Amino acid sequence: MSIKTEEISSLIKKQLANYQDTISVEETGTVTYVGDGVARADGLENAMAGELLEFDNGVYGMAQNLESNNVGIVVLGDYTGIREGDTVKRTGRIMEVPVGDALLGRVVDPLGRPIDGLGEIKTDKTRPIEKKAPDVMERKSVSEPLQTGIKVIDALVPIGRGQRELIIGDRKTGKTSIAIDTIINQKDQDMICIYVAIGQKESTVRAAVETLRRYGALDYTIVVSASASNPAPLLYIAPYAGAAMGEEFMYNGRDVLIIYDDLSKQADAYRELSLILRRPPGREAYPGDIFYTHSRLLERAARLSDDLGGGSMTALPIIQTQAGDVSAYIPTNVISITDGQIFLNADSFYAGQRPAIDAGTSVSRVGGDAQVKAMKKVSGTLRLDIASYNELASFAQFGSDLDAATQAKLARGERTVEVLKQGLHQPQPVEQQVVTLYALGHGYLDSLPVDDILRFESELANFMRANHQDLYDQIKSTGKLPEGDALDQAISSFKDTFETSDQKKSTAADQDESQEAEN
Template sequence: MAAWLPSARRRLRDLEVRPSVQHIGLVERVGDGVATISGLPLTRLDEMLLFEDGTPGLAVHVGESTVNCVLLGSGEGIVAGSRVHGTAEVFRVPVGEGLLGRVLDSTGQPLDDGPPIKAERHDPVDRPAPAIVDRDPVTRPLMTGLTVIDSMIPLGRGQRELIIGDRKTGKTAIAVDAIINQRASDLICIYAAVGQKTSAVSQVIEAVREYGAPERCIFVVGGADAPPGAQWITPYSACTMAEYFRDKGRDVLLVIDDLTHHAIIYRQLSLLLRRPPGREAYPGDVFYIHARLLERAANLSSDLGGSITALPIAETQAGNLTAYIPTNLISITDGQIYLEPKLFYEGQKPAVNVGMSVSRVGGQTQAPAIKRLAERLKLDYAQFLELEVFTRFGTMVDERTKARIEHGRRIRAILAQPEYRPLSVAEQVGLLLAVGERKLDDLPLDRVERFKAGLRDRLHESCPRACVHVDETGDISEPEQSDFLAAIDALLTELAPGQGAGG
């Protein structure tokens, strides 16, 4: 004590006292995740405010005498008269390699009971999209491992592809399979859950941990039990985390599940803030906020960084694609994957309606081998769908038409795929080659699943080098194609003796 006292007195004597200014306001009204504050005339739009209980807030409307604020926490300790501090800062979230493998909330706080986040820095959640001159065309493929998508609706790195369909038709399953398939690639995967149930989010996380590469994934969760403001900023926070890796030259897959809930949350907040409603009570800028968000997904020039591929999900009601939010998102994105309830209930999974799905920029990125084999497949499948509807009326058909219908059923069978089992490029090429060369037309339909199950091992046993080459390059040479066909014939001979080379 005797030694400490002189040094303490010396430090107090040398301490330079300066005046400081703090902007402190008071809460006038609070409830339902929003608050009205007075006494903060210098507050700027989108400034982060801090309530006396530690809850952060976001200033979304600045009036002459009051500020409307969205709470980013529960705000249970906030009442009328509570003090609020201005920070003169926009809202930021942590970014960096330390986020990989973690489950976070929309403010960047861990939800997985792990150690504190080690962030390299904190970046604003709302950032401008890259300029047009800073972008390159989408030329590199992003393989989902789903044959129906990679062959019919191919995706490229830097693309924005909407996954749309009714509730419980497999929208999230497609996105999760795309994440799982990146276990063999170099992509960083970020899953943003907006307004989803805790049980549904847990299933996604467990599936990725069991089948994928969780060490290269980030899960950003704004669950259904989170405050409305926290749900609202979830996709923006996830996009900011993705942009860190993009600026480092990495490629990122960003899944936003889903933007329909995001629009509903934004409508709720806007009505609570007494903004004028528009169509279906949505605020007038709901198109703008989604366009601004998705425009941040792009393929940057090679000297500026990598890419962000966005897979936003949207929910329809009774298959109505002409509703307000679905039409907005369809017009913003580079294509859509439409999941039809009728196909889902018939057992066709993934329930992708090929005729109503499109990829506007992914065709030029498609693996060469798949592109060649899928060209004829699309036409054959479209003709089959028309003929199948026609024959349901009991019309008599000739042998040629019967053959086309049987061939179409084999195409549909190879496009079906179980969940959490994405296929490599070589496996997809083998399936497309088998059906394209009509090797399966004489195989009983109930044995096609056995053929699909045995094809992977047969190809890797018979022609391992060809499989590696196809997986690495996406192309197949004539000798390799002959090796694939020989392996297919051998497998067919085992499944249906008497069939094979002549099939």
């Protein structure tokens, strides 16, 4: 058998053409354990905390425990395809997510992958999910309002841009509804919204997305969904991924509203991960760093100084309580991190007070500085009025003879409680809220039956828009009440034409009688 020199030379030429002088060196490890969304691997001596690691089957993991003889990895996906003995390699990248305008209007998972069926998200920008919060000197004080469109919040527990305001209450008391209504109210306010759904049913997230789409709010919103069917690591990183997406806008001078719904489920997911990673359990089996888990997330919400562009990120974390117990471990942790809380009372909710905000327990520690002057003026005594009404009402049910002053206070309190009721997905502009509360505080509602209050409010708003839009514009542009008695005259002229339910019935009865007489 003879070998031709032409064949040998062609083979050599082919080998030389494909020759590469760069040597690829990858640090790899071997999986020694896998289960419950967690893997352990040895051999990754130089792995970094939070580094992205890749398994043989293409699934990624994040280095979490850096121990002397192995690395604890949380698997960010389906771990059932990983086996002991598989290879895992370092990527050299800290865990990051895609960011930018391309994500607006989309529903993504905590890794930034689209899950809404609308195709690929085209962006080449990424940010690490973990980032140090802005320092004290990089921030400035909260002085601009973030209007929620909900009367009781904007009047009693106002929120400023850059604030962290906790929404807390039992399940099914309207926490998510407040968050969704706040997003809807940001239309035309130059505000980017991010809604992070943690541990919720996919059908629930779908309903929220459809609500945002119906009210035109999805165009400026990013929805990050880590549903109940996802593994615990995705539930744990979801809020950090949302914060990273928000920081991209904040550091470019934009205003961002981010909602974490809810951090109770994230805490449960982190507890599950920590126990599987064999970290020592603490109170209620939560790991010792559960406070740090939430504090390093919420501290990233800030209003940046002018040198950094003046952007802001306002955080509304949600916490679920058991039987209204705000003194439990996770609620007290998050209360101590945030700048106030909006407490939802289950008893008020079932009694028909929607939104069921407890004015006595709810507080905003910085939002008052960002409240417009007109709102501050008309809502000054509102909290005291509600507190004194609740106190009087509890005594009045035991006694029948009440003096005129007490009866007047009770009547005003009933109307105050009625005015603060608001329908679902019906946020109101601040100028409309101011006029309504002005009418309440100046006694225009005192003579009306309680059942007619909300109709009076609605018809007053329509009357003002049709006949006195200039007063609305003045409140909106200046943030102050109109000078003189223009507002009083407008409300008085409307009230003179307003018919109560009893008047309508008597008018209808008179018409029926006259018709019968004619026949």
